[in-house]
Amino acid sequence: MNQTELAKRAIAGDEDSFTLLIEERRESVYRMAYTYVRNKEDALEIVQEAVYRAFISVHKLRQPQYFNTWLTRIAVNCALDYIRKSKKVVYMDKEHEGSYTQAGRDDALDLLEALEQLDEKSKTVLMLRYFEDLTIKEVAEVLNTPISSVKSIIYRGLEKLKVNLGEREFLG
Template identity: 45%
Template sequence: MDERSLIKRAIKGDMESLEELLLIHSDQLYRTAYLYVQNREDALDVVQEASYKAFIAIEQLKQEKYFLTWLTRILIHCAYSVLKKRNKEVRIEATDEIFKQQHEPTSEALLDLLDVIRTLKEKQKHAIILFYFHDLTINEISKVMKIPEGTVKTYLRRGKEKLKEKLGGDYYDEGKRIPRSL
């Protein structure tokens, strides 16, 4: 069964379809949670809490094409709740571990990029992560962050300018661009 059919069935109350959707997106949900909470246990708690909230509220989803955006927003809110409980700021200190699981550990470009992303302002960092690491569109990022699309574009532009500035012209001259999908 395709994902769109599963979403439609889940909205109508088929919890098995929602469970299957959560399994399909579990890796992405975990990686996103980990980016926010910085440790395995909290990331798993965030995914579990987001899944629970999705089960409760799935019938409120109006358009199935926004399922992943809706679910990501729930997940981010759960991550912020965990962070508030821990009374910590959102940081990206241990992203190397997650991305090494998906990419070559020797990727110099990736390591350079992660080091510089850590230095960005919080909203720029958030937009860059959602756009480049999760392949969300400007519209989807706008919905997740609850800001206008123009503001998302501004955060992305400023974040990319900072990345270019900090990575230096040589980095870009060698053809090492920010990958669209890391």
Template identity: 35%
Template sequence: MNFEPDVSKAKAGDRHAFVLLMRRIQTDMYGMAYSILQNDDDSADALQETIMQAYQSISSLREPAFFKTWIFRILINKCNQILRKKRRTLHMEALHYEPASSGDEYRQVELREVVNQLDESMRVVVTLRYFQDMQIREISDVLDISESAVKTRLHRARKVLINMLQYSGEGKAKLNEGY
């Protein structure tokens, strides 16, 4: 998706171009926020805060070609702020995976539901790679980690996902091993 013409206009102060940009990526952004926060209200808050910050600082974006990476970095930072705030006020229970009981072993498991059971560091890289179609380099930039760390997290996540899917009685999972 080419964002550059609208990004250039938005950087120049065109509000309509900024709104169009947000409409084009709002679903992807919400999905990313939800994969981190696991809550509709918190995800909506993160999205709103991200859009406000992006609007206020879009003129500082140096390279329009990196708009999506830039805004996803803002979004992930906002999500992490919300998580830190929640952890201070609430004791969050750890996510756990409950395998299907023998009576419903043939039920369909949505991949997204299984991905949501991953540890946050793995869940974020899987979501960016497979649901947002970001390249390893882009994920590395967004998360501010090395490319090898991204690859390691993806590898570990695939192993966990395969085990979870096999354990649930869904049969063998075949995930793309390519980075």
């Protein structure tokens, strides 16, 4: 059964179909949440909240073919809500430190620090585009923003990142 059919069933109240859809997207939602908070426990909490919010409102989804976009939007909003509520300082998770070479770890930390300096909209757009590998059209759908605006945000965000990183080349 394809994703749209599963989404139609989930909208109609089939919990098993909803569970299958969530299982397909679980890793992607976790990665996105982790990119925001850099902490396993916090990311899992965000995923849990996103799944809960999706479950209680799936019946409101009007276009089943956009289930992934809809779920991603919920997850982004949960991550932003979590950050606003917690006002935590974001640190790199110790568990992942060994997975980088020293130079790679330094570059990753520099990029994360530079991302943290961006405004919320730029950070979200760049994370969805480059960390989640969404197309510009998909980013526009997730954020309910015109494609032209997403392109402008990407351009300005990358320019700010270049400045924040001291004119290093990155992201192609």
